[in-house]
Every structure is written in structure tokens, then in C-alpha cells.
Amino acid sequence: MISVKEAKDLISQHITTLNPISIDLAKASGHILAADVYAKYDIPAFSQSAMDGYAIKFADHEQELTLTGEMAAGTATTMTIQNGETSRIFTGAPLPKGADTVVMQEKITRTAGKITLQDPNLKFGLNVRDKGSEITAGALALERGNLLSPAAIGFLAGIGINEVSVYPMPKISVIVTGKELQQPGKALEFGQVYESNSYSLSAALKHEGIEQIVVYEADDDLEILKNILQNAVENSDVVLLTGGVSVGDYDFVIEAASSCGIKQVFHKVKQKPGKPLFFGTKDQKLIFGLPGNPSSVLSCYYNYVLPAIKALSHKNNSVIEVQAELTHPYSKPSGLMHFLKGKYENGKVTPLSAQESYRLSSFAQANCLICLDETQEQFIENDILSVLILPG
Ligand SMILES: Nc1nc2c(c(=O)[nH]1)N[C@H]1C(S)=C(S)[C@@H](COP(=O)(O)OP(=O)(O)OC[C@H]3O[C@@H](n4cnc5c(N)ncnc54)[C@H](O)[C@@H]3O)O[C@H]1N2
Numbered sequence: 001m002i003s004v005k006e007a008k009d010l011i012s013q014h015i016t017t018l019n020p021i022s023i024d025l026a027k028a029s030g031h032i033l034a035a036d037v038y039a040k041y042d043i044p045a046f047s048q049s050a051m052d053g054y055a056i057k058f059a060d061h062e063q064e065l066t067l068t069g070e071m072a073a074g075t076a077t078t079m080t081i082q083n084g085e086t087s088r089i090f091t092g093a094p095l096p097k098g099a100d101t102v103v104m105q106e107k108i109t110r111t112a113g114k115i116t117l118q119d120p121n122l123k124f125g126l127n128v129r130d131k132g133s134e135i136t137a138g139a140l141a142l143e144r145g146n147l148l149s150p151a152a153i154g155f156l157a158g159i160g161i162n163e164v165s166v167y168p169m170p171k172i173s174v175i176v177t178g179k180e181l182q183q184p185g186k187a188l189e190f191g192q193v194y195e196s197n198s199y200s201l202s203a204a205l206k207h208e209g210i211e212q213i214v215v216y217e218a219d220d221d222l223e224i225l226k227n228i229l230q231n232a233v234e235n236s237d238v239v240l241l242t243g244g245v246s247v248g249d250y251d252f253v254i255e256a257a258s259s260c261g262i263k264q265v266f267h268k269v270k271q272k273p274g275k276p277l278f279f280g281t282k283d284q285k286l287i288f289g290l291p292g293n294p295s296s297v298l299s300c301y302y303n304y305v306l307p308a309i310k311a312l313s314h315k316n317n318s319v320i321e322v323q324a325e326l327t328h329p330y331s332k333p334s335g336l337m338h339f340l341k342g343k344y345e346n347g348k349v350t351p352l353s354a355q356e357s358y359r360l361s362s363f364a365q366a367n368c369l370i371c372l373d374e375t376q377e378q379f380i381e382n383d384i385l386s387v388l389i390l391p392g
């Protein structure tokens, strides 16, 4: 059995970032930009007003001005003002030729087609957005490696970009195994359990913006599992199996993986929950055999799967490790690293009750996993421990 650190290192060594793809900007939110984006145009494309008011020549600001014409946003023709003239103008409208400054409409008096300015703070160029002041044609707009946040998407749209090169999100298959599984909403027969692993994993993946998720259900039958696994590996970048990785007579994942040509990287990690975790690869596809207990599935997801999925899309891990003070003593046997469902607040962390791996009631309220070192047995109040903060 290998340590948690060895398992994490082995997974990292087997990750190759997915090849960039070109996608519509409207679908690019949450992706990492794979190529620098350069501006095609000067933006703003023309000098424009930042206020509703009057366009003037600054040199004329102390004299009474004659009102001539109007410029509204979207106007397709321009006009010219001469010395001593002003034009009505609205926010976003092109500045008329000859004008260099805009006076807000609250700061004038207007009588019979004549305007007098009353703005003691007026300066040359006030309330004008210069052509190319956001970005000039040919300039670097956004560097590769940037996350396409809502603001980044808006910025790129605003400079006329409609397609970008990004690292794609992985396609994921989830295979739940076990003939005891029943769908929520249906009555439980004797011996059945409600299938929850595909629900928690799909929810976690969707939280990351991953949309291409296919869920398969496999009975405890080697041939059925082999066929499903083969198909899943061919059609996805990552396969997540749950259950069937332990030593029981109906645990077929290891054998199915081997007969599908999946190369085992490790099986079994010195940890609780999730000891029978399996990881293998085929070409550049990643295959995780997550131990079936619902809490083991999620603990392994946050520790191993999520960082791997992020790395495939060129993203940083979103499970952040912090140090926190333990509020209650805790003891465990030596030999396995334990991940406890916990509540983290203001630098302190409290283990929740109901830590058993078949239960999710504590996980449902947890915001972190507390890492208890493999060899240490006793943990006392105020001990400083590593804590993994769970995303969202
Ligand atoms: N003799 C031993 N027995 C077990 C060992 C061991 O080392 N020696 N390890 C235990 C540990 S630890 C774990 S974890 C489990 C993992 O076993 P499997 O991955 O083979 O999982 P299953 O046996 O298929 O299922 C375990 C448990 O989880 C329930 N389950 C499975 N899938 C789902 C699902 N989709 N939704 C909800 N619940 C699910 C299943 O009914 C079982 O109760 O092995 C121990 N045994």
C-alpha cells in the first residue's frame, strides 16, 4: 500500500493537459485561455461621450454657445461644430467633429437655443472616452493562462472577439457498480440501497462547469462491466467507477480494468476512508476506481479526482490546504491517514460526528476535510492540523 502523498504524486505524473480547442466565446466561461488574444480594432472605435449633455470646444467654455444639432448613441452620421457652437449629445454617442469636451446637462443653463456653462471643474477632454482608450488594434488584450471569468468574457466580447482558444473541460464517464442499487424515488426492496454516488459525483462535476457527463450503471457482472468500461474509456477523458474495487467475490473493477487494457498505476492507499482506491491509465485517459461507500467516493474525489480534472484543463487545484487549530481531542489507530469531515471557521476546526464511510450526513454539513497524519494516534485540543477546504 502506498501513502497519500505517493498516490497524489503518481496521479500528477500521469496527467497531460488536454489539447486546446477553439470555442464560441459565449460557451467559454470558466475555461483557461490557451492562446494570447490580440485586439482587432481600436476600442472605443470612435471618440464618444461619457455623459448626457453638450459637446463643446473647450476653448469656448467661457462664452455663450449656440445649440446646433444632436448626436445620439448609435447615430450613423457625424456632424461638425464651429467656434461658438455646441451640440446636444448623449452617453455613448460619437463626439461631433470639432468638439473635444462634454458638459453634463445638469451643469448648463439653456435659453432659446443658447447654452451657458456652469461647471467650475470643467477641463479639456472631460467626459470624453477617447478612441482606442480601452485598447488599440493589435495590442495584447488577454494573455494565455487567464481564467475566462464573467468579466474576461465581457471584456473580450466588448472588443469584438467571438471565438477563443481554450483548454477544454474533460469528458467524464461515471460508472456505478452493484446489483443492490436502486434509484431514489422508487421503493426499496429488501437488500437494496439507494444509488447516491452518481448524484454526488455529477453534482461535484457540474459545480466545476463540466457538462459532458455520462452515467452508466453496471451490475456485479464482469462481462457487463468490461463492455461498459471499454465504451466509457473510448468516449471520455476520465472514467470514475464507484464500488467493486475491494476484495469481495463480486468486486470486478480491477479485473475489468486489466482486460480493457488499462494500466494499473496503484491500488490501495494508506487512508481512511477510501483505502481500496484504484488508479490506472489507458493512453492519456485517467481511470479512477473509487471505493463504493458514499463518503469514500467524495473524500477520494476531493483528494485525487478534482485536482486531476483541474490539471487536465490547465487549472489550479481548488481544494485549498490551510492550517487550523483542533477544537476537540481525537484519537485513531496508527497506519492510515484519516480524512475527517469537519467544520472550519476562523482558523479553528471541529470534527463532526458520523465519520463512518457509509454515511453522508456529516459530509452534507462539512466545509472541510481534516487530515490526520498516518502515524500519529492522539490529537489534542489546540493541535495545529492540515485542513482541506472544500470548494463551494
Ligand atoms: N475484507 C475486506 N472487506 C472490505 C475491505 C477490506 O479491506 N477487506 N475494505 C472496505 C472498505 S475500506 C471499503 S471503502 C469498501 C469498498 O468496497 P468496494 O469499492 O468494493 O465497494 P462495494 O463493496 O461495491 O460497496 C461498498 C458500499 O457502498 C455501497 N455503494 C456502492 N455503490 C453505491 C452507490 N452508487 N450509491 C450508494 N451506495 C453505494 C454499497 O452498497 C456498499 O455498502 O470495502 C470494504 N470491505
Ligand code: MOO
Residues within 6 Å of the ligand: 271, 272, 273, 274, 275, 276, 291, 293, 295, 296, 357, 358
Ligand atoms: O476505506 Mo473504506 O472507505 O473505510 O469504507
